[in-house]
Amino acid sequence: MEERRKSKRTQLQSKIVVKRLDNGVQEELDIEVVDVSKSGVGFNCDTPLTIGAVYEAYLTIWTKEVLHAILEIVRIEKKGDTIAYGAIFVGMPEMDAARIEVYQTVEENA
Numbered sequence: 001m002e003e004r005r006k007s008k009r010t011q012l013q014s015k016i017v018v019k020r021l022d023n024g025v026q027e028e029l030d031i032e033v034v035d036v037s038k039s040g041v042g043f044n045c046d047t048p049l050t051i052g053a054v055y056e057a058y059l060t061i062w063t064k065e066v067l068h069a070i071l072e073i074v075r076i077e078k079k080g081d082t083i084a085y086g087a088i089f090v091g092m093p094e095m096d097a098a099r100i101e102v103y104q105t106v107e108e109n110a
Contacts, residue, residue, distance in 0.1 A: 018055040018071065031085075033059070037104075038097040040088040041071065049073050049085060062103055067096045 020027040031043040041059065055071045070091030077084045089097065 018057040020053060020055050021070070022052075022054040029055075034084070036061070036100060038089075038100045040074070040086060041069075042084065042086050044079075044082045044084055046082070048083065049076070051076060054090070055087070061099065063099070065099065067092065067099070069096070 018029050018031055020029075029045055029047050029049075031045045033041060033043045035042045036059070041057075051073050053073045055073075057069050057071050059067045059069055061067060069089050071087035072090045073085055073087050075084075075086030077086075
């Protein structure tokens, strides 16, 4: 399969709660983060989500800093009993995206 991602992904084991923003329903979900890049996040979730749905999230990164982000679901893939999702950051400050990129650079050169 051809790699189409624009940014390098880094493994991140974390759980966060996301809140849907685009339908007026206060829905909070627990998701298990699988990987993250400066442009998006891959995660597993037991609750069915739809492409195009927008969620507010607080993501705890490796440094234990919490990044506030807006996620838009862009990919859904069934993997056995779990559903894997891909989301892009649509509201993350450039400074926070840079933190993710710096960590990836450090990991590659360690």
